[in-house]
Amino acid sequence: MTAPIQAIRPKRTIDDLAIFGGPKLFDRPRPIGQLDLPDEEKFFAYARKIYESGCITNNGPLVQTLERQLCELHQVDHCVALANASLGLILLMEALADGRRGEVIMPAFTYPGLPHLAQWAGQYPRFCDVDPETHTLAPNAVEAAIGVETTAILAVHQVNSPCLIDELQAIGDAHGVPLFFDSVHGIHCTYNGRPLGSFGRAEIFSLHATKLLNGFEGGYATTNDGALADTLRMKRNFGIDRSGSVATLGLNAKLNEAHAALALSALDDQEQIIRRNRERVEAYHRHFAQIPSLVWIPYRGTRMNYEFALLCVDPQWPLGRDVIVSVMREENALARPYYSPPLHLSSHCPPGMVPPHLPVTERLARGIIQMPVGELVNEADIMALAELMAFLFSHAPEVTSRLSRQ
């Protein structure tokens, strides 16, 4: 982490808080995305190859190189590069449903969008509760929800833990229901020592700029199922097979050479990014250690990417989670309530659905703050945030009182 380059203005009285009109703690926003741009010259060197080959899209040489390197990274047989991860999830759900309209089991404690993706694939979301330790799909909840209408189980690896893969796979196998993974937060992570990417029927990863491996936008599917990989290759290209005939429902979901150029440039930097991510998370732990009733969500798994710093605020903390987030955002620290509201209680829930009661999900969604991280946040920023939190802890009654009058 580099030295601070922007002024940080500590708080002495509550008038100094930006929410009460004081100067912002940070001149410029401190976001929550990874936002690492790969080395400019390395990207430009790859981009010049596009001009040399004259091949721009439609499974060009850089896309093919990227797919090969990602197969190695994930120790998996097939990688299918895609325009983005959302399209990958839609195509995969549609492929696994095999013409049926049914339900896809998914967690509600995850990022917005998943229920819509199921709908585009002609499926209906079926929300299940999560495990209190890993925050991933709870096997007993999946077992209770699975039925003849289930077309797939969509398990989402969390940043703090991979899914309970063996248990979920056993349930899927017992019921003959395909299991697949949203692995957007799982790149470079392992489960029982094996890289994520070859579990279930397939896994879907992201190349979005806010993610670890930055390809501007983009995504990819990994699988050891050759027939499924072929199907996804056809679906990303209007459903057209090698002979030029239409063999399956498709659209345009191709990754082009520019995205592949940036992603290839980014691949070399991954170890360093993860090291800096870990340093950032450890700096949070260190500098926040003296503030009572705050717990950092621990990382589980043998190898993780430390993409997020997730702060759990105890209900006995003198200010509520959402108040803390509002105060921080005014200071240009773009913290967010983490996965809150959960999907089943949000506007992403399909109209007319009676939301299930998901106690673990609902408890988790009340208490966690996603703290600023990524390449635009350094240790001085984290120290300043710790000071801000300590200040809020000791001035909570004053803050509450002033807020109630605003």
Next chain:
Amino acid sequence: MTAPIQAIRPKRTIDDLAIFGGPKLFDRPRPIGQLDLPDEEKFFAYARKIYESGCITNNGPLVQTLERQLCELHQVDHCVALANASLGLILLMEALADGRRGEVIMPAFTYPGLPHLAQWAGQYPRFCDVDPETHTLAPNAVEAAIGVETTAILAVHQVNSPCLIDELQAIGDAHGVPLFFDSVHGIHCTYNGRPLGSFGRAEIFSLHATKLLNGFEGGYATTNDGALADTLRMKRNFGIDRSGSVATLGLNAKLNEAHAALALSALDDQEQIIRRNRERVEAYHRHFAQIPSLVWIPYRGTRMNYEFALLCVDPQWPLGRDVIVSVMREENALARPYYSPPLHLSSHCPPGMVPPHLPVTERLARGIIQMPVGELVNEADIMALAELMAFLFSHAPEVTSRLSRQ
């Protein structure tokens, strides 16, 4: 058009034809796409701005600049940049259907893919015949097909002619059915002197590398309907509105800064590309003039972009259209049967649909060859193709006889 840089090998006997084992007419393929890569340094200058701004996607500054310039180009109020034109068509059909599952009226004499796009939007394609002059949706066929189940009319501008817009709009208005346009081939074209882009409820354009305006991949919607533009902006970003709530079904269909950088670099070159396209089409007319029973599909409209050279082979020509195409492709001239088979008789037709009889479409689909064009084809290539066709005309019985023995 520049001088030939690759060997052209004329044919003296039918043994010289590549289909019979002779050397290929062209060393390297002569394709049918535009494939103009904008000036490298101009692109790199825009791409460096991405590094300067640190903004990569999610409605970045280059995308906003591109949208403004496209509004000017099309003389339209709103432009919504999208990851590709297919996604634009899906989102627009879904938006116009407003939650209904119904039929979208569309031509069958067009490029593959449209029926699938309707299906992703929860709609069913309803194929209508085309007008024999413009090759676009025939108003009387639309009038006959429209009904309570119609959610939209999707008219496709042809490269040789814009749609019969006024007549289609009158039918849409009379029935209260929205009309919109696939304008992938309509960039820089006019209808009654007004640029395409502001007709119907919206128009969808492409930024694919094979199209006039090359943004690697990408597309955009244009409309004078501010509410519809807002809806499309939400739909391209997971359905999220300005307040951060989900207001409509959405997915990730954002254009990113790399695409915008290439498209901006390409915008300046458009007049020159169109001039070269026109020279190429005129060269085809000139060099093919002496060969009997061949007609070039004329360009209609006050201003056109001359993207394609479409050769109509009379049924009395001594070789069939598909034989000519096979011979040419073996010579590395990547000609194609144009829109053949038509969609209603192809594997793109939804399973179970009884194909309608569309006589004009079926006649057109039997006779037209899409000839090699774009920046990889020069006048010497066209002369060589004319010589090849003259050779085929005079050696047709020998060719037919040899083919029947192969």
